[in-house]
Amino acid sequence: MRLSFLFIAFTAIVFGCNPSKQEYDTIIRNGMIYDGNGGEPYKGDIGINADTIAFIGDLSKASAKNEVDAKGNAVAPGFINMMGHSEESLIQDGRGQSDIRQGVTTEIFCESSMGPLNAKTKKQVQEGQGDIKYKVEWNTLGEYMNFLEKKGISPNIASFIGTDVARVYVLGEDNIAPSPAQLDSMKLLVRQAMEEGALGVSDALIYPPATFAKTDELIALSKEASKYGGTYSSHMRSEGNKLWEAVEELITISKEANIPAEIHHLKAAGKDNWFKMDSVIKRVERARKEGLDVAADMYTYVAGATGMTSAFPPTLQDGGFGKLRERLMDPKIRKEMVKAMNTDAIDWENLYYGAGGAEHVLLLGFKQDSLKKFTGKTLAEVAKIRGTSPEETAMDLIVQDSTRVGVAYFLMSEENVKKQVSLPWVSFGSDEASYTTEGVFLKSNAHPRAYGNFARVLGKYTRDEKLMSLQEAIRKLANLPSKHLKLQKRGELKVGNYADIVIFDSAKVKDNATFDKPHQYSEGMIDVFVNGVVVLKDGEHTDARPGRFVKGPGYKMNN
Known part of the structure; x- marks a missing residue:
């Protein structure tokens, strides 16, 4: 009798804890699951509780408060923008729509950083702002990241510290x-x-x-x-x-x-x-x-995108941008720079020469309203309008705008892009901000990579040109960067991991942004979850902002 009682109790515990019969916060049903490891996809369901993947398998007998029918579409781990620059754009609009609509759930900030700042550099950040205006309320990098999370953002964020930021904090901008x-x-x-x-x-x-x-x-x-x-x-x-x-x-x-x-890139x-x-x-x-x-x-x-200042030797900026601007008003130096711009320099990176001249330099954005009319034109076109040489025009625009002037340089070959895209150790980064197709963001032209870089991997290079399998593309979009950066519980569909999940139609995913009309969202992404919260539903943003500051491996809780 005692044995029978124990058997019944054991059976009750086993079936009571059977994950396939439990209730979940969310169940994604009928998906073609790509777990991020590069293996073959399989049909299945995913159960989510709070911010975590609780079960992967058959959940036909389970229920949930929120049910999502994937309808056989691809279900994958959220993508990681290995080289993003949404540091300011997320302050303006925390939704990060141009990336979220491509399945990006984590933004990596790199090259430089938003901290640490001393009194002088803090003032420079405050005074150097363009169309996006904000109060610099932080001093350290961690304070900035916490500020952004508290403000409310849809994607997760993580950041490197820029060696230049540490250098300027201690040494200033001098070449010493x-x-x-x-x-x-x-x-x-x-x-x-x-x-x-x-x-x-x-x-x-x-x-x-x-x-x-x-x-x-x-x-x-x-x-x-x-x-x-x-x-x-x-x-x-x-x-x-x-x-x-x-x-x-x-x-x-x-x-x-x-x-x-x-x-990077x-x-x-x-x-x-x-x-x-x-x-x-x-x-x-x-x-x-x-x-x-x-x-x-x-x-x-x-094409890459950077500043028009990359047409000049770095020594011209010894002491900071203010010094560069002063020097570009000196007739003697201007004459030297005309020659420098047309020199195949060995000791510095002359992007103007590398692009092949003014016809291959596209103007993307200005700070001064009086110059915004030139956005979207080539440097050659603006030089013709102004009746000055391309070299003089470039210098004049920098001086008049008091910025480095955002431009696109057409520098690379499509053949090399195709060689690189399928390399097993190469992930993907937009090298751009995440935008919304409204408001202040429309005052400048983005590089189309802001709206299409990740969709282009899935559509153009994977589906259309068949340079790699879909499961390999997903591995490179999610698991590869996560492992390389030691991000915990990200980049893979696995029980216990955070529920950063994307659902997309692999037959329809497509980039739409062009250099002429860059502010166009990609299509084909259906639903996006960040930390278990749906931020994109049926292709539309929900206005949810569950993004978190994702810490690196050296994080100390009591810091």
Whole structure:
């Protein structure tokens, strides 16, 4: 009799805890599940409780408060924008629609960072704002990230600390090397940021003042990040004439600092350098075989976007943008710069020359309302309108706008884009902000990658051109960046992981943004969940803002 009672009790416990019969907050039914590991998809259901994936399998006998019928469409882990720049756009509009509508659930901030700031740099950030206006209410990187989360955002966010930010905090914007004591101060800033949750250290070595840092300085800062399990990421010192040397520098930093490394927006810029991509791929793969954790990300377009100031030597910006602007008003220096702009420079990255001249430089945005009429025109077109040479026009626009002037340079080859897109160690990043097709965002032209980079991977390169399988594309969009950055419980559909989930129609996913009309959402994404909350339902934003500050491996709770 006692045995029978125990059997009945055991049976009740087993069936009472049977996950397939429980009630969930949300059940996604009838999905074709791509778990993010690159394996074959399978039909199944997903049960979500609170912010977590609670069950994957057959939930035909279970119920939920919220039921979603995937109708056989792809169900995948949320995508990670490995190189995003939504630091300001999410302050303006926390919905991040241009990315959410492509399935991006986590934004990675890199190259530079929004902290730490001292009194001087805080003032510079406040006064240097363009169309998006905000009060700088933070000092440290962690404070900024917490500010953004508290404000309310749809995607998750994570950030590196910029080596340039640490440098400017201690040294200012001059082209000088730090003393041992100054370097110690920079290291302390890195340690503090890592303990606040930074992913590692990041730089953009093509731009002043980051370009003033020598390799030994970068190794020293990377060693501090390495102690916390961080990563080193870089917009390398050259993507053109010295591309090979730049890759070697990154590999050296990775090896000497014992730190994983990420090449941002991998490319060979300038027609004369396109042939170098094959050897760059071989060099990275050799480093990986030797045990170095070196990876890369890319955007799926042949044009990059940056400042018109990249047409001038970095030394012109020694002391900061204000000094550059002063120098561009000096007749003697202007004459020298006309020559410099048309020189295939070896000691700096001349993007104007690499693009092939003014016809291949597209103007994207201005701060001054009087200049916004030139948005969407090429530098050659504006030069003709103004009756000045392209070189004079470029200098005049920078001086008159008092900004670096946002432009797109057409630098890359489609052949190389196709080579890179299927590499197993290459993830994807927009190198752009996340926008909404309204309000202040329409005052400037975005690069179409802001609206189409991830949809383009799934549609153009996976479905249409068949450069990789859909399961491999999803792995590279989600699991690869998550593992490389050591993000916890993200990037994979797995019980216990956070419920960052996307549902999309693989036959219909498509990018629509163009350089002529960039503010156009992609299509094909149906539902998007962030931390278990639906932010996109039937292709429309719900206005939910469950995004969180995702901390790096060195985060200390009591910081």
